[in-house]
Amino acid sequence: MALNVLFAAHDGLWADYKDHLPVAFANAGLDVDLSRDHAPADVDYIVFAPHPALTDFTPFTRTKGVLSLWAGVETIVTNETLTQPLARMVNPGLTQGMVEWVTGHVLRHHLGMDRHIHTQDGTWDQTVPPLAPERKVCVLGLGALGAACAEAIAALGFDVSGWSRSQKSIAGVTCFAGDAGMTDALKDAEIVVLLLPNTADTENALNAETLALLAKGAFIVNPGRGPLIDDDALLAALDSGQVAHATLDVFRVEPLPADHPYWAHPRVTVTPHIAAETRPETAAAVIAANIKRCEAGEPMHNLVDRGAGY
Template sequence: MSIIIVSKGKELEPWVEALKEKRPDLDLRIHPDTGNHQDVAFALAWNHPIGAFQEYPNLKCISSMGAGVDHILKDPNIPEQVTVTRIIDENLTQDMGEFVAAQVLSYTRTLQEYKAQQAEQTWQPLPYKRAKEVRVGVMGLGKLGAHVAKVLTALGFQVSGWAKSEKKLDEVAVYTGQEAFDGFLAEAEVLVCLLPLTEETKGILNKDTLAKLPQGAYVINVARGEHVVEEDLLEMLDKGHLSGAALDVFEQEPLPQGHPFWKHPRVFVTPHMASKTDPASVVPQVLENYDRLKSGKPLQNIVSSQKGY
């Protein structure tokens, strides 16, 4: 039974090396040079060409090469018999917690303002906010969101979270469902988006939503670029309703040259690097599902096509 890697734009050599190191005799193929399509039952995917999986009549499982699966589920031609799975990795989780904490602290301790002052050779101490004085709202309380909330709580921030279904987290005020959304937003001086990308969450950071945040709120998006209506975010920044935004993900990546985000004084841009999958770390769970598929055992980390995560 073959494994095929189907990806556009991702460096594949580390994946091939990690898979071969763990399983030297693995029948591993790279799309589109795949040999007999009948042999392929398991696929590793990231931003695959739409419709590519229809080429493999015996395909049974598509594993995302990362935590997100929206890049797979947006393909309307996924064969009905295929199960989609995702990666759950402690390194990814730890990296995301560290990155978001760094962004929140950069905001509360005015570090970006000091960088601007340094360029102008200006010596001017600025007021800052203590963690206990700031409420951070985390949108999405899955594996990553729950960990981020835990990290921020440990740093002394007041933390609230919003989720579609009921969650319980120590020292975190959890808001559940659409009826609680406005109340959640009204308290979030810093808003962190860690939602999965679904039809319901696409464009959720829009003018109406952002207007419900407190005056001067700060927005951090580390989920997907499609969560943000870019024109609305720019408008709310320019109006002064938002004090700034830290953006790690964008509707078009790489962010195009000349895009307003690049030079906006209140936008901090990073190139989709808040957390990155380490193939050596996640290959064991990929091979675990491969072995389970071969032996007819239930797969792990299955994604619901209805929920989108």
């Protein structure tokens, strides 16, 4: 009997996935009836992205798992009607995109590229950047995306530290954990990359106190979540020179309002939440593989810890 898989996401995502998912299911040897209209009581699995049409999971009594199309699950993890196993999205396309974006902006700030891009005024400025081993980079958040970015930056020779809630071990990266560990990781950091999950514990992780730990003239790179930063504290640090520049891809309100101070600030780069995108082809393969695992009686990969929030 075919498995009934409900695609519960907005119209634009259906257009992206309606062809890729059947191919992935077939490649995984799964007999699947993929639809946007299955009756809740008949659904075996839900492929999900947050949208108003599905907020109550109570009727899905047969459902064995909910597979998120997003890496972040903060908008669904607190839903009390969701009692089924929830898997967040981790896939090679998403990871590769994040590594490329983060590495590009770390190198941009390390090499001082903006000086030459924006100052073509005839000044012969031979300011030479330090070599990578002389530059301290801190990655806050060492999950799948953070660990991949930390490894890539370390492979270029940077002095990389990282912080996570629980202790991690990553080749070439000095790993810290716990409250005291965050202080140690941030102390004198010259470039900080934010890839923490969005939880009550991580909100305003960068605030006036933690920004003061950084080296004078540090750079902030945030492709993680907007609430990780106290916006007022960051603006004050930019104006004082404690932070030289902030490259921000995510915000508390998106799209970022046109009158937000970040748009006009000379030391802020705004990118419109494009650091990493879930690629339908690779994401479809991950979803199919997770359903196959569940059908074989194995736990799905990347299951969300409801208590931790990610």
